[in-house]
Amino acid sequence: MECEICGREIKGRGFKVIVEGSEVTVCARCKGYGAAKPEKVDQGVKKLILKKRQPKPIEFTEELVEDYNLIIKREREKRGWSQEVLAKKIQEKESLIKKIENKEITPEPEVVGKLEKLFNIKLRERIPEVKINARRESLTPTLGDVVIIKKKKK
């Protein structure tokens, strides 16, 4: 026997109450929703739904800013340093600095951290992860979507 309001199993005989004109068998917790105060039924059901649909807290991820290479170059030139000088200051190879400034490679978080500290700037921004996922999903059709499209054309 299940409670007709919350769906929990009823231990014992349960309680018969009148909800919106019809008799239902409910558990001890839900008996207050019936008969005398039928308007409480809706509130009870809504509460259950809300609990299930609670969204996850938004998580943030750190991403390099779009023109990180230009910022690094600008900061380096402002100080009159060559790529070689900058490389020595953060104990990396000159070739790495060159590649970073040309956007040929994405620097490791460790290197980004060293550059941020050296120049006292931010090269990363916080982006909510949920947003990124939603964008990717809408752009990439799933295999199921592709199959349906092909079938419709025939």
Ligand SMILES: [Zn+2]
């Ligand atoms: Zn119940």
